[in-house]
Amino acid sequence: MARAAVLCVSLLLYLAFASGADAAKKKVGFYELKNKKGDFSIKITNWGAALVSVIVPDSKGNLGDVVLGYDTVAEYVNGSSYFGALVGRVANRVAKGRFVLDGKAYHLYINDGKNALHGGHRGFSKVIWTVKEYVPSGDSPYITLYYHSFDGEQGFPGDLDVYVTYELSNPYDLRIRMNATALNKATPVNLVNHAYWNLGGHASGDVLGHLIQVFASRYTPVDNVMIPTGEIAGVAGTPYDLRQLTPLGSRINLVSGGGAVGYDINYEVQGDGFRPVAYVRDPKSGRAFKLWADQPGVQLYTNNWMKDEKGKAGAVYQKHDALCLETQGFPDAVNHPNFPSVIVRPGGVYKHDMLLFKFSH
Ligand SMILES: *[C@@H]1O[C@H](CO)[C@@H](O)[C@H](O)[C@H]1NC(C)=O
Ligand SMILES: *[C@@H]1O[C@H](CO)[C@@H](O)[C@H](O)[C@H]1NC(C)=O
Numbered sequence: 001m002a003r004a005a006v007l008c009v010s011l012l013l014y015l016a017f018a019s020g021a022d023a024a025k026k027k028v029g030f031y032e033l034k035n036k037k038g039d040f041s042i043k044i045t046n047w048g049a050a051l052v053s054v055i056v057p058d059s060k061g062n063l064g065d066v067v068l069g070y071d072t073v074a075e076y077v078n079g080s081s082y083f084g085a086l087v088g089r090v091a092n093r094v095a096k097g098r099f100v101l102d103g104k105a106y107h108l109y110i111n112d113g114k115n116a117l118h119g120g121h122r123g124f125s126k127v128i129w130t131v132k133e134y135v136p137s138g139d140s141p142y143i144t145l146y147y148h149s150f151d152g153e154q155g156f157p158g159d160l161d162v163y164v165t166y167e168l169s170n171p172y173d174l175r176i177r178m179n180a181t182a183l184n185k186a187t188p189v190n191l192v193n194h195a196y197w198n199l200g201g202h203a204s205g206d207v208l209g210h211l212i213q214v215f216a217s218r219y220t221p222v223d224n225v226m227i228p229t230g231e232i233a234g235v236a237g238t239p240y241d242l243r244q245l246t247p248l249g250s251r252i253n254l255v256s257g258g259g260a261v262g263y264d265i266n267y268e269v270q271g272d273g274f275r276p277v278a279y280v281r282d283p284k285s286g287r288a289f290k291l292w293a294d295q296p297g298v299q300l301y302t303n304n305w306m307k308d309e310k311g312k313a314g315a316v317y318q319k320h321d322a323l324c325l326e327t328q329g330f331p332d333a334v335n336h337p338n339f340p341s342v343i344v345r346p347g348g349v350y351k352h353d354m355l356l357f358k359f360s361h
Pocket of ligand 1 (some may be wrong): 074075078079080
């Protein structure tokens, strides 16, 4: 009896302790990573595994924060712009929130007209992630966040274990690595990082003067509600042709998506494996980066709808104040057999590596 009672008490103590430790790891807050020199740092929140800030020098050595975002977790909880967030289970749109997989029809949460967008009402960008590892300083500071997505969450099939690691390395490289393991059912997976970049600084106004190059000769045209038609069209002779370094503003008025002026389009990135996706340079600040990734596509979005959005340190963001380069599987791939598959089978692993190479001048 006594022995059983002792066992019982120690088990209770253990459970209380374990859940206390878990609670600490799940506490929602901001986590900073900083290089040794002190001139390159980022902040992450485990609300939505979002990239909150990226601070890098300009050509004169002045530090600036080059992503849009908020000052408080409460604003991330309330926000609807996906600032810096890790978007999933399936980023971008799924037509009518419906797809058929292995003969079974699935219905996702509808949150964008008649379509599903960015994983639904409570996608991965609207949940608390667990901090698994956190090394804030040193040669390559990093943080790893984990989320368990349950079978049926927002309509998606099967349990899924998801990890994302943000890591800094010398001199000014930011690496983002994601993986997801399907535990018991086949499921679509398409994770993106939704950072809004402004290399002049998050509060410096529009990015129309940024120079951009996208290493893609084809893109996926969309209908009036932003669903791909299924065609994979050549960019040659269209305003989507960004194969040469081009001022972002030079043709922005010739393109629109869903009724707003600006780029909101998926490109088929040239080549295979881990390869350059895009290059962006801000001539004013001298800041630049080359984006590498191993995904089939990239969504170029020029923040076409934003109006008077209150952001960090009193900044008020407007449309075209930033650009997003979301490396990804193609939008609505679940409904287009000619697009690269985004299906992960039980025991299978989805992987996605991104590198923002050499924030430099
Ligand atoms: C929540 O979001 C709405 C709509 O974007 C905004 O008007 C409101 O000010 C926000 N509230 C807080 C507390 O941030
Ligand atoms: C996913 O990433 C985590 C964190 O880096 C790692 O521990 C794990 O082994 C990875 N899983 C797979 C299947 O690669």
